[in-house]
Amino acid sequence: MYAFISIFLVSFLTTFLLTPWIIPKLKRANIIGRDMNKPNKPEIPEMGGFAVIFGLSAGVLLxxxxxxxxxxxxxxxxxRFILAAFSTIMLMALIGIFDDLFAMHQAIKAALPLFAALPLIAVKAGKTTMIIPFINEPVHFGILYTLILIPIGITGASNVTNMLAGFNGLEAGMGSVACFSLGVIALGIGRIESAIILISMCGALLAFLYYNWYPAKVLIGDLGTLSIGAVISASVIIGNFEMAGVIVIIPYAIDFFIKxxxxxxxxxxxxxxxxxxxxxxxxxxxxxxxxxxVSGGITEKGLVLILIGIESIFGIIAIMLFLL
Structure with a gap:
């Protein structure tokens, strides 16, 4: 347990110390985005997800x-499984960087995560037999799991976490809750590789939240939002608890279907x-x-707290279903 605490602290401190250093550099490089939910729509440094990725990397490498x-x-x-998952996350972060800098077409951005799934496909990550709710017998997917379900999982999770964004503290807040919930499950069922990635990302996101909370000093960017989805999906795939990932993704999926x-x-x-x-x-x-x-008007902070609360409910449901 001390090892996991150390991993969390290293990830947290790396992001916490790096974020204020990177903010002025993003400003000087004119890497900024407009905060559309403020009266004067101020320009704020974007691509703060760099600090999150460095924090995640520090934890995993430790x-x-x-x-x-x-x-x-x-x-x-x-x-090999943790390196494959880490490679998938880094490829997704690279896609996010390109999107932040060059504003890729939505269709291209939606399809590129298929490429990021290749490391997991290469090592045949996960088990091809899954337990699906309301079906009495485990379902064996065979090669379809590796060639079809893994790319769908990486692509779907990354895209939905990228869409539910744009409010101060939302991405880091919901992402940290999702990673914490799945990290608890991973520890409880002995999936060490998954736990390492999820705990590292949770620490990095919580540190970033300090600077991203209302009123935000920095925005996470597509670099960060796509990486959150990649962490969730890659972790549950290598840990073989995919249905827990589906549960914590539900709030994001609701937003996806409305959009x-x-x-x-x-x-x-x-x-x-x-x-x-x-x-x-x-x-x-x-x-x-x-x-x-539905609320008849709500503050930005209140909106974000409600969504974090909703994500927490689904995180608790996932924990209860897998550990109790």
Missing amino acids: AIALSTFFGFFNEEFHL AKNGFPSRNWWGEQDCGKLVCRKNPVGFCQWIMK
């Missing part, structure tokens, strides 16, 4: 060093300012606007 030099995790630790119904709008997904609250005067085009509509 775990590998602890295993290599000091014999931690040796009986349960499979280096799909409205043609995946690239504009006017934010709220309108009204006496310090965000309101939606038209038909909601996303989960966030739906909450604005």
Whole structure:
């Protein structure tokens, strides 16, 4: 357990110390985005996800060093699986960097995660037999699991976490809850590689949340949002607890289906300012606007807290189903 605490702290401190260093550099490089939910729509440094990725990397590399030099995790630790998952996450981060810098077409951005799944496909990560709710017998997918379900899982999770974004603290807040919940499950069922990745990402996201909370000093960017989905999906695949990943993704999926119904709008997904609250005067085009509509207007901080609370509920459900 001390090893996991060390991994969490190293990830947290790396991101916590790196973020304030990177903020002025992003400003000087003119890597900025508009905060659409503020009255004057201020320009804020974007691509703060760099600090999150460095924090995640520090935690994972520490775990590998602890295993290599000091014999931690040796009986349960499979280096090829954690490196394959880490490679998938890094490829997804690279896709996010390209999107932040060059604003890729939505269709291209949706398809590129298929390429990021290749490391997991190469090592035949995961078990091809899955337990699916309401089906009495385990379902054996065979080669279809490796060639079809893994790419779908990586692509789907990364895209939905990328879509439910744009409010101060939302991405890091929901992502840290999802990673914490899945990390608890991974530890409980003895999936060491998954636990290392999830605990590292949780520490990095919580540190970033300090700077990203309302009013945000830095935005996470597509680099960060795509990586969150990659961490969730890659971890549950190598740990063989995919259904837990499906459960924690449900709030993101709700937003996805609302946006799909409205043609995946690239504009006017934010709220309108009204006496310090965000309101939606038209038909909601996303989960966030739906909450604005139902509540009759809500502060940005309140909206984010509600969504983090919803994610926490699904995280608890996943933990209860797998550990109790």
